[in-house]
Amino acid sequence: MFGLFDKKYHNPELLETIRQTQDRWFDFLDKLETRMHEMCMAAVPEIREVFNQDTDLYKRAHGHMLMGLRGQIDQMRHKANKTKEENIFYFIDCATAELPDFISSAGREYHNKLHTFRMDCINRHYIFEEKIAHYTSLLNNAAGEQDLEAIYQEQLTAFENIRDKFVCKQCGGNMTIPQIFFIATYITCPFCQTQNTFIPSTGAQMVLHQARCLAEQRTAHLLKIYEETKPKNHHLYQQYLRSMFDEWNKIVPDMAEENEKFHQRLLQDHSNSINHY
Amino acid sequence: MSENPLLxxxxxxxxxDYSAACAKLGSGLSEADIAKALGVELPVWQEANLLWPERMKQDSTYHIVTLFGQYFGAADQHPKFGNLKPAASAGGSDNIEKIKTDKDFYLELEVARQVAYEYGLDGAQWILDKYSIPIGDFQIAASLWSDQILKDIHANHEGYNQRQDVYRAKxxxxxxxxxxxxxxxxxxx
Amino acid sequence: MGENEEKRTLTYLERLKQKAITQENYGGEIKEEEAKMEVHDCPECGAGRAFRQGLTACAYCGFKFMDIRLTDGVHIKKENNS
Incomplete structure (x- = not known):
């Protein structure tokens, strides 16, 4: 009965189908990549334009456009995954089921061929996924960074221009706002001691929300040094974090006390994540 | 509960109060409405609005964030906000009620909202235009259903995914x- | 790349861009407001808001502006309770 397994197994038809399927798979991904390239290259200048013209405080037109484009990339990814399952893996499973046993020398040759085919298809798909990552970051970075420093300096100037322009609602005495505020606050009239409520401009209120991002922009070079050092140096991270929080506190000094508590937590989280290795 | 200084x-x-206020802000109430309902003036509300998220950032146990989600979902039962509705939402009250009582309706619209974003639309606005449901009520529904959905997934993972896929495709x-x-x-x- | 395919991509992009620019954002346009000063007189006795008795009650008639206990916040402190 062992002689049965030693019979040479031939299936030229299967070999031809493997070859054709692989060609189609490669060709299919080529086409998707070409389309992705075409869409993203055309999109980059448009994204920039929309970003620059977007007057919304949160740049939502830009945000929605970006999500739409990423949605299309995702749609291509989904299409590739579905095809991989239905046309590659399913085909391999069916073909495998038809082959003689793997332990026979006749079967082994074809099992190996199918295995090579599977790996080639997976590797090609991996390249496709890398392209997706590449184009996604291209889209994400298309608009460049918002110049938060300029926006912040604008607010400081705007505040200097208005700080002496208020009068007490009770006695009409001149009031000077002692510092830039980012939330509504009570201010006492120096003449009649009445509690007035000062409500900062929308722009000043936004500073509070942008303060961390601005501090990160100011200290990005330190984060880069940390990230590029191998192996990762915990002290460099601590140095970065300290500088980032120093900048953050400079921008919104009123929040320094709360920020420091958050700083402690981030330090703790980071050292915990290191200890796990 | 009083043991935890962060609470x-x-x-x-x-x-x-804070969690319900956030839910109501999302349903179209203004900061002035919120402050009034809480019986405080704007500077007091704005400080609380600034400091509660700081407490959450400091809490590495995520306890406060978890409670926030639960209280957020119960915003309609909050004595200070229960009867407060923004003036403009009169027409949508049926759907606002439905999304909190009909799980399938919520599940379908949650998928629709996500897919809308993937097609470059403002998903929250799309839901508001189509169903007159403000984002705050949508989020209240999300936290009301979250436990039940987790149970559903646990009981029949495949069935849940299949239904989500049908909604997505649609x-x-x-x-x-x-x-x-x-x-x-x-x-x- | 065929002409049709190129047209397809460009049409899509143009539509997406228009949609992004013209669609209404949730909550509408955020109005940029100037800084302003307000004062809240006592609704009970009409007196101005005096500093010396704290923030929560009227210094003259005792009317409660806010029925809460102030804690140590950002600018508002415990000492500001009336």
């Missing part, structure tokens, strides 16, 4: 048609 009220505003088709198809629709294996 102490801020200017008398408890985490329950809205992908809808939004793709509206924009003249997807960019790669003509590329086939």
């Amino acid at each position: 102490a009220p801020i200017h008398g505003i408890t985490l329950e 809205y992908q088709q809808l939004f793709a048609d509206a924009q003249g198809g997807n960019v790669a629709d003509d590329i086939e294996f």
Whole structure:
């Protein structure tokens, strides 16, 4: 009965189908990549334009456009995954089921061929996924960074221009706002001691929300040094974090006390994540 | 509960108050409405609104964030906000009620909202336009249903995924048609 | 790349861009407001808001502006309770 397994197994038809399927798979991904390239290259200048013209405080037109484009990339990814399952893996499973046993020398040759085919298809798909990552970051970075420093300096100037322009609602005495505020606050009239409520401009209120991002922009070079050092140096991270929080506190000094508590937590989280290795 | 200093009220505003206030802000109430309902003036509300998220950032156990989610979902039962509704939402009250009582309705619209974003739309606005449901009520529904959905997934993972896929396909088709198809629709294996 | 395919991509992009620019954002346009000063007189006795008795009650008639206990916040402190 062992002689049965030693019979040479031939299936030229299967070999031809493997070859054709692989060609189609490669060709299919080529086409998707070409389309992705075409869409993203055309999109980059448009994204920039929309970003620059977007007057919304949160740049939502830009945000929605970006999500739409990423949605299309995702749609291509989904299409590739579905095809991989239905046309590659399913085909391999069916073909495998038809082959003689793997332990026979006749079967082994074809099992190996199918295995090579599977790996080639997976590797090609991996390249496709890398392209997706590449184009996604291209889209994400298309608009460049918002110049938060300029926006912040604008607010400081705007505040200097208005700080002496208020009068007490009770006695009409001149009031000077002692510092830039980012939330509504009570201010006492120096003449009649009445509690007035000062409500900062929308722009000043936004500073509070942008303060961390601005501090990160100011200290990005330190984060880069940390990230590029191998192996990762915990002290460099601590140095970065300290500088980032120093900048953050400079921008919104009123929040320094709360920020420091958050700083402690981030330090703790980071050292915990290191200890796990 | 009083043992945890991170749960102490801020200017008398408890985490329950704050969570419900956030839900109501999302349903269209203004900061002035919120402050009034809480019986405080704007500077007091704005400080609480600034400091509660700081407490959450400091809490590495995520306890406060978890409670926030629960209280957020119970915003309609909060004594200070229960009867407060923004003036403009009169027409949508049926759907606002439905999304909190009909789980399938919520599940379908949650998928629709996500897919809308993937097609470059403001998903929250789309839900408001189509169903007159403000984002705050949508989020209240999300936290009301979250436990039940986790149980459903646990009981029948595949069934749950299949249904989500059906919803996804439906809205992908809808939004793709509206924009003249997807960019790669003509590329086939 | 065929002409049709190129047209397809460009049409999509143009539509997406228009949609992004013209659609209404949730909550509408955020109005940029100037800084302003307000004062809240006592609704009970009409007196101005005096500093010396704290923030929560009227210094003259005792009317409660806010029925809460202030804690140590950002600018508002415990000492500001009336």
